[in-house]
Amino acid sequence: MSVNYATLGELKKGSYIVIDGEPCRIVEISRAKTGKHGSAKAHVVAIGVFTGQKRTLVAPVDTRVQVPVIEKRLAQVLADTGDTVQLMDLETYDTFEVEKPEDEQLAAKMQPGVTVEYWLIMGKPKIMRVRSQESF
Numbered sequence: 001m002s003v004n005y006a007t008l009g010e011l012k013k014g015s016y017i018v019i020d021g022e023p024c025r026i027v028e029i030s031r032a033k034t035g036k037h038g039s040a041k042a043h044v045v046a047i048g049v050f051t052g053q054k055r056t057l058v059a060p061v062d063t064r065v066q067v068p069v070i071e072k073r074l075a076q077v078l079a080d081t082g083d084t085v086q087l088m089d090l091e092t093y094d095t096f097e098v099e100k101p102e103d104e105q106l107a108a109k110m111q112p113g114v115t116v117e118y119w120l121i122m123g124k125p126k127i128m129r130v131r132s133q134e135s136f
Contacts, residue, residue: 002068002122003018004066006063008059008062008065011033016049016068017065017067018066019055019056019067020055020069022048022049022050022051023049024048025047027045027046029042029044039059041058041059042057046054060070066093069119070120071121072119073090073117073120074090074115075088075089075090075118076090076114077111077114078112079098084097085097085100085127087125106129109130115131117129
């Protein structure tokens with residue numbers, strides 16, 4: 001599981017954070033000023049990368065949080081197996097199965113020979129976009 005650490009105050013909208021063991025993309029972040037007692041707080045609203053579930057986190061801005069390391073890689077679609085797609089990494093030539101994207105337009109393009117960009121987030125792959133339509 002590859003993660004880095006950052007303080008909550010360093011993160012901004014569009015960054016990624018791990019909340020309850022799930023990598024999430026921050027969609028909203030607000031900071032409350034320091035009060036009479038205690039430190040400034042950050043209120044984070046994030047959407048799970050794999051589940052699409054909305055998660056929130058309220059903590060002091062100096063809290064150290066986990067930030068997932070995202071590897072962006074290319075793969076070729078080998079086969080469409082219903083709910084999953086079989087891919088071959090274009091660097092390592094490893095073959096593996098990934099869940100089909102939820103986006104209907106993207107899922108329709110999952111044909112053998114198509115090159116896709118996938119992200120490896122905390123050891124789990126997710127197809128993000130189609131790079132090219134031509135076969136090799």
